[in-house]
Amino acid sequence: MKTAFVSGASRGIGRGIASALAAEGYSLALTCEKNIDALNGLAEELRSEYGIQVLTYVCDMGDADKVNTMAADVLKTFPAIDVVVNNAGISYVGLITDLSVEEWNRIVSVNLSAAFYTTKAFLPGMIYNKSGHIINISSMWGNVGASCEVAYSATKGGINAYTKALAKEVAPSGINVNAIACGVIDTDMNGHLDSEEKQALMDEIPVGRFGTPEDVGKCVLGILGTPYLTGQVITLDGAYL
Numbered sequence: 001m002k003t004a005f006v007s008g009a010s011r012g013i014g015r016g017i018a019s020a021l022a023a024e025g026y027s028l029a030l031t032c033e034k035n036i037d038a039l040n041g042l043a044e045e046l047r048s049e050y051g052i053q054v055l056t057y058v059c060d061m062g063d064a065d066k067v068n069t070m071a072a073d074v075l076k077t078f079p080a081i082d083v084v085v086n087n088a089g090i091s092y093v094g095l096i097t098d099l100s101v102e103e104w105n106r107i108v109s110v111n112l113s114a115a116f117y118t119t120k121a122f123l124p125g126m127i128y129n130k131s132g133h134i135i136n137i138s139s140m141w142g143n144v145g146a147s148c149e150v151a152y153s154a155t156k157g158g159i160n161a162y163t164k165a166l167a168k169e170v171a172p173s174g175i176n177v178n179a180i181a182c183g184v185i186d187t188d189m190n191g192h193l194d195s196e197e198k199q200a201l202m203d204e205i206p207v208g209r210f211g212t213p214e215d216v217g218k219c220v221l222g223i224l225g226t227p228y229l230t231g232q233v234i235t236l237d238g239a240y241l
Contacts, residue, residue, distance in 0.1 A: 001053075003078040005029045005122060007061050007114065008088030010039040012187035013137060016213025017085055017220050022046040024221060026083065027053040029074040033060060033088070053077070061088040062109030064117050071121035080125030080132075085220065086115040086159075087137040091152045091189055104151050111155035115162060123170070130174040135220055136163050138179040140237045156181070160233045167231030176230035178223050183237025186210040207238035 004021045008014040010032035018030055019042075028046065032039040036058050043054035055077060059070040074081065089111045092103055115136055126132030141149055142156025160179055167177035184190065184201060190210075193201065202210060219236050223229060235241070 001078075002026045002083075003029070003081050004083035004085065005074065005081045005118065006085040006087055007031045007059075007118070008033070010035040010042065012189065013182065013185055013213045013216050014085075014087040015042055016215075016217040017087060017137075018042065019046065020214070020217025020221055021083065021085075022050045022052055022054075024224075025050065025052065027078065029055040029057070029078065029081070031057045031059040031061065031070065031088065034058065060110075061114035061117070062106065064113070067114065067117040068121060071118070075122075075125070080129055081122045082126075082131070083133045083135065083224065084118055084122050085135045085137065086118055088114060089137065089155075091149065093148055093192060095148060096150045099151060107151040108155055111152070112158045112162070115159060119166065123175070126175050127170070127173045132175040133224055134163075134166065134170075134175065134177045135223055136177075136179040137216070138163070138181040138233060140181050140183045140235055140241050143181055143233070143235065144241060163233060164231050171230055176223075176227070178230060179233045180216060180219050180223075181233050181235040181237070182211065182216060183235070183240045184210045185216060186212055205238045205240045209238070211236060211238060 004026040006014050006018045009018045009030035018028055039056045043056050046054050057070045060066050136159050138159045139156040141153040142160050145153040163177050163179040
């Protein structure tokens with residue numbers, strides 16, 4: 001049985017990734033922060049369509065104790081996780097002078113520290129099996145930075161460095177670590193943009209459209225199908241940057 005963990009899977013990118021993995025026969029452990037009804041609805045759809053096991057959890061990925069408790073429960077059902085996708089993330093759009101210390105710490109915990117928490121929880125099983133994949137969902141702003149998204153950009157830049165460093169550390173154990181630096185993906189995270197702003201942004205993207213959660217899911221499967229690929233930050237932005 002192939003198994004995968006996806007955080008932040010109730011909607012958007014995480015939902016697209018979970019669906020792509022389910023179609024390939026992976027049994028899943030999925031988390032959300034609040035929207036358990038949507039997550040359970042997705043789980044039921046995937047169980048019905050693909051005949052897989054799906055575990056669902058409400059879990060604050062920025063809280064180490066809660067992640068440890070969730071992971072321990074996952075490992076009671078799945079002896080090891082083959083694929084870890086660190087997708088859960090939050091953003092803040094605004095001037096850094098208006099960003100509170102509490103908001104900064106919250107973004108760092110959810111966007112960056114959570115990847116460390118899941119690594120600590122699931123990596124030992126991968127090392128024991130001498131195989132596994134960790135895929136971190138990053139952003140193009142982690143590559144170049146975005147004005148008025150300093151905290152978000154900083155955490156995604158941290159994810160990129162974390163990915164490269166961890167890949168070198170665990171490669172001798174047969175484990176691959178990569179990141180996907182997403183461009184503009186059509187999700188609720190872009191809900192602060194009005195229709196005119198969305199169209200103006202779309203006009204700047206050479207492929208002429210926003211990315212979709214399904215695009216990210218296909219990228220995840222491509223990474224899993226390329227055994228020699230590790231330590232890379234793959235930019236999925238329609239040639240925007």
